[in-house]
Amino acid sequence: MEKLYGNAIVGQSGGPTAAINATLAGVIRGAQTARDCGEMETLYGMFNGIEGFLREDFCDLLTVFDEEQKISDLIHTPAAVLGSCRKKLPSDPKDEMYDRIFSLFSKHNIRYFFYIGGNDSMDTVAKLSRASAERDYEICLVGVPKTIDNDLDGTDHTPGFGSAAKYIATTVEEIIRDCSVYTVPAVTVVEVMGRDAGWLTAASALPSLVFGEGPDLVYVPERVFDVDAFLSDVKAALARHPNVVVTVSEGVRNAAGEYVGSLGQSGTTDVFGHKYLAGTGKVLEQLVREHIGCKVRAIELSLPQRCAGHLASATDLAESVRVGQGAVQTALEGGTGCVVTILRNDGAEYGITIGHSDVNAVANRVRTLPETFVNEAGNGVTEECLRYLLPLIQGEDTPRYVDGLPYQFKLR
């Protein structure tokens, strides 16, 4: 294929992470180099993903990011500076929405398209790719992975996961310390994000590997959640020491395949007579209160686990930048319909190589914890799992602080 020359555009999609802006920074750095080498005109940033693109709502990122300090601030700012969307594109590659998209590509001479996101965003790239095959317009379409969930197929791990894992492990370590001060038997249930995969919840056990003290019990969606087994696990833990800490994925399901968090709904109405979704942690709290009767408290880590830029993993941020740069490199080499991947190098010392694979092999698949990462009883993770996770949370790379608070870069 002859080399394309024109503009590039980048968007962010899906839920925020602490590292999605670091990936954007990598794309910007890659584009700066490409422009300086005469391989690219400029890089646009679309606001609110493909939705904003359809409204022609974008800006020239190479003009905005004219000094290194701004890029450094961007790297350390959580969430998505370009905004996000959750739009699902039509399945039919001949749909007129694609006519609109490709006419805009042509109008702005866009030859490189980068989309940073999770599973749904890879679906967008795959669909654009199929629509592209139907049309006579040359463009390189590259997916750039991010998701705190780490559930994307074809990559060793995803940008954003390491920072969320570091936040969760640290916060659970601090909660364990907090709970240790009293002698009265008490159970603390920490609910962690993860509908289908237990990667984040597994990370809560990292203090066990590093300091020999972690949550007593860890429940992930990869195993059926059995109420009786849970209660007997908790009783056994209380017999060992008074301060029991449990971590649980929001997405654990019972043998019937029902979300445990949804069990709180049946019969539960709030002050307005509405069904009230208690949440997985709250349901476990009620189970302990009802059947064991000791002091019990549920804590939902909620949004902070995905946007805690102040506690980002240095490894994660650095890799996220590399992934963004790798996307530009891949596109310049003519790669299209593909997604950038992280390959873990062989050998004892941790290291990665940036690669890429067919986006169709990645989109709409969920990568769950391997069988050997969960213990036999289904109430904890294995050392093999923790050794896989540990390199991803290494290093502290904090934002700059202004008057005691982290500085955040805002685009508008």
Add this chain to the structure above:
Amino acid sequence: MEKLYGNAIVGQSGGPTAAINATLAGVIRGAQTARDCGEMETLYGMFNGIEGFLREDFCDLLTVFDEEQKISDLIHTPAAVLGSCRKKLPSDPKDEMYDRIFSLFSKHNIRYFFYIGGNDSMDTVAKLSRASAERDYEICLVGVPKTIDNDLDGTDHTPGFGSAAKYIATTVEEIIRDCSVYTVPAVTVVEVMGRDAGWLTAASALPSLVFGEGPDLVYVPERVFDVDAFLSDVKAALARHPNVVVTVSEGVRNAAGEYVGSLGQSGTTDVFGHKYLAGTGKVLEQLVREHIGCKVRAIELSLPQRCAGHLASATDLAESVRVGQGAVQTALEGGTGCVVTILRNDGAEYGITIGHSDVNAVANRVRTLPETFVNEAGNGVTEECLRYLLPLIQGEDTPRYVDGLPYQFKLR
């Protein structure tokens, strides 16, 4: 009074904070100096406060802390390394429990007693002080303040508050960033600790002062919470921009004096038929869902806001150490029945002086936000309030990290 010579003992009581161990470190440093100057034998640490003391469960802290690294690690470890208790001593100073306590003082030649804690702990010091007046045993009894709630009377602020305030302000800033990525109207309610005083919730507005962007609405217990006013506030905020963030103290009450959080109880039963305490944030979430109907989510900052040692305020940690040293100094000078206080220096530049006052003037009183710290509408805090708070969150003093996680000092 002739100078006493003998041992000192220190305990920690009440809820954990990120700085209570820093105060303990200050007491240890003060005692080391006193021992080296021949003014004190050694310093014991009682486990689980006065409860542990009654069981003679204590250790020699000057033997344990034989190197500066351990003291530094202690400063950066959240919660209470000696453990805590919530025991309330009898009102009658002639109660036999005091006979037991004073016989133990005598048995171990304890001449200095330091009790680090909040309101209840000051009550303990006040009662021991009255019991002391009835007995022929010379001892200096000194209260050492800590509470994230900042609601202790007679002191400009309390050790532990600045770190909690920094965590809350940072986390709310990050939540605002997270919420900013979507264009769909959404309300996020962040519930902050504080039963009777709004200091912590007020701190959530610090990003407004520093960066001009903070929570849209702030509700504190110092003002009556009116449901209609709340809903009209939220609607007005939604008319300005789609991502509304509200912070609220857990302890806000309606005009009838009922906790808003308790309103979630009436009619609400869980899957087991139990009354379910929804929490203040959840009640506000339901109000928005019912009466406004947009996307809404409640986040409870829960325990992490009081034990996030990884994001401690350097100012808070340094002052907490000084308060601990001040306690030893006060006792060596013969002070008893008193509590160490922090006085803010006059002048534009922030600075403090350590003082002390009668523990009876402090115990069992609650210091709430001054009238001028809350705006007229009762849905925000004033710049005067934020200028009072800002110096307390200055500086980052992080723990040392081992394999990506904060190192925590453990005594046993």
